Amino acid sequence: MQGENSTPEGMEKWRDWKWQMRNTIHSVDTVEKIFDIKLDKEQRALIEETIEKFPMAITPYYLSLVDPEDPWSDPVFKQAFPDRKELYVAKTDMEDPLHEDKDSPVPGVTHRYPDRVLLHVSNTCAMYCRHCTRKRKVGDRDSIPSREQIQEGLDYIRNTPVIRDVLLSGGDPFLLSDEYLDWILTEVSKIPHVEVIRIGTRTPVVLPYRITDGLVEVLKKHENLWINTHFNHPREITSSSKKALKKLWSSGIPLGNQSVLLADINDCPRIMKELVHQLVRNRVRPYYLYQCDLSEGLEHFRTSIGKGIEIMESLRGHTSGFAVPTYVVDAPGGGGKIPVGPNYLISWSTNKAILRNFEGVITTYQEPTEYKHNLCDLNCDKCTLQLKLEGADEEQAIGIQRLLSDYDDMITLTPSSLEKRKEGRWEEYKTNEDI
Structure with a gap:
């Protein structure tokens, strides 16, 4: 199918998504022609009836992926071409099985x-x-x-x-x-x-x-x-x-x-x-x-x-x-x-969990004996714990590290006690212990 578009000009069209949309395949006749197959009268009637209820639309690109030697069993073809089995509606089938329309507070x-x-x-x-x-x-x-x-x-x-x-x-x-x-x-x-x-x-x-x-x-x-x-x-x-x-x-x-x-x-x-x-x-x-x-x-x-x-x-x-x-x-x-x-969890007791891995190996996981809700009382509405859910600020440089950094303008590090002395509150300090 893509061979018809093998020239540079043809390939440019082929790779144009709007061209693909304009040439979307809606007709059974086109599919028959591409794969050189012919549906009998009964098959065709059922396919047309299916399309009437559930329309067909296939991009030329996607149809080009089908194996032309055996389209009927091809996984791409089966996802794209209608099947009369679609006309069968089981008792358990639903028009809107996921309740998307009912779980809709506003349209859309x-x-x-x-x-x-x-x-x-x-x-x-x-x-x-x-x-x-x-x-x-x-x-x-x-x-x-x-x-x-x-x-x-x-x-x-x-x-x-x-x-x-x-x-x-x-x-x-x-x-x-x-x-x-x-x-x-x-x-x-x-x-x-x-x-x-x-x-x-x-x-x-x-x-x-x-x-x-x-x-x-x-x-x-x-x-x-x-x-x-x-x-x-x-x-x-x-x-x-x-x-x-x-x-x-x-x-x-x-x-x-x-x-x-x-x-x-x-x-x-x-x-x-x-x-x-x-x-x-x-x-x-x-x-x-x-x-x-x-x-x-x-x-x-x-x-x-x-x-x-x-x-x-x-x-x-x-x-x-x-x-x-x-x-x-x-x-x-x-x-x-x-x-x-x-099921990877085989069994479970107060003290142990019995597990199996992908190879069928069965093993034991010992539960901790001292684990308790030591701090949490499970009363989330009145929680007093420091949950710290927000992202932390990056740690700020302090001391000599701050003087050495290239991203901070500080050039002098002064002890807080000296700052207070400069403010005239000498009586609060003993000279030999402050420096």
């Missing part, structure tokens, strides 16, 4: 955790992922946040001092213009109690050319900005995606990754280990591994939790600790992220 804001909120800034994605938990909003132009709605969300954050962490999400915030995104980031940054701004984006995966120098210049302006992307399979980490990631981390922005555990795509310990290794080689910290949500039409993507724990067993102790994501179930009904994993 989800406030589930006390100190952080999700600000919905875009309903546009470079590609419609078939496993998207927000499939209910895909292609719904009525739910695209307006500037007025975003302003209302900003007002809510300003008026809620407990909020210290704001996540910009969508859709994909990077599908906004540089100027509009800059405006949102600037407004959030002005709020005194907001300490952290996060952006969730899949553009490094499905549209890496969106990470332009201009976008990076906008992002660099804002302190304490963190970016999480969404790689699910090693095949998605290409030379273009690596360049996009490098532009981001070279600008000083910390990068994380959130994967979703997907049946027949990445539900394999070897695949997941290779993915996290490639991520850390590109300075991206594996952050979460999500159990697939109970959104409508995702039943065929979901694995057992046991499969996820098996994968975690293959990572902990078998690779670097910072390469191990936290495996979580985003609880239905808005319960939030619940970490799950292998």
Whole structure:
């Protein structure tokens, strides 16, 4: 597919993210032509019915990653091309399994955790992922946040001092213009109690050319900005995606990754280990591994939790600790992220904890015999302890060290007793003991 654009002029177009968006693939006919396949009448009818409910949109770049010899089993193709299984809605499936709409104090804001909120800034994605938990909003132009709605969300954050962490999400915030995104980031940054701004984006995966120098210049302006992307399979980490990631981390922005555990795509310990290794080689910290949500039409993507724990067993102790994501179930009904994993604590008594390691070695940890809450009475409202939660001032130089320093203007060190003598209070001192 990319071969058609192999000339310098063609490659320049290919790497233009706006060209990619203009040429986004929405048609089954186009996919058939690219891969020289032909759906039978029944298959086509079911795919068209699926697209009617859950639209299709694939960037030319992302589709170019598919193995043309076997597209139907390709992990990239499965994430991008509709499957008639999406029409099956299980009894346990929900339109909004995470209660994002119910936990919304104002339109466009989800406030589930006390100190952080999700600000919905875009309903546009470079590609419609078939496993998207927000499939209910895909292609719904009525739910695209307006500037007025975003302003209302900003007002809510300003008026809620407990909020210290704001996540910009969508859709994909990077599908906004540089100027509009800059405006949102600037407004959030002005709020005194907001300490952290996060952006969730899949553009490094499905549209890496969106990470332009201009976008990076906008992002660099804002302190304490963190970016999480969404790689699910090693095949998605290409030379273009690596360049996009490098532009981001070279600008000083910390990068994380959130994967979703997907049946027949990445539900394999070897695949997941290779993915996290490639991520850390590109300075991206594996952050979460999500159990697939109970959104409508995702039943065929979901694995057992046991499969996820098996994968975690293959990572902990078998690779670097910072390469191990936290495996979580985003609880239905808005319960939030619940970490799950292998049981390393086997048993526990008053004096001992029995633990096992990744190799199956069982060991004992002796609890301290003298540990007590010696000072803390657990009455936090009336605490009189010196908690010293604020950062300390750097220690000031004193004595001869201060005279030697190049950053202090002092040139003479005078004993305090001598200063008092000069003030005429000689009677307070005995001459032989003062010097």
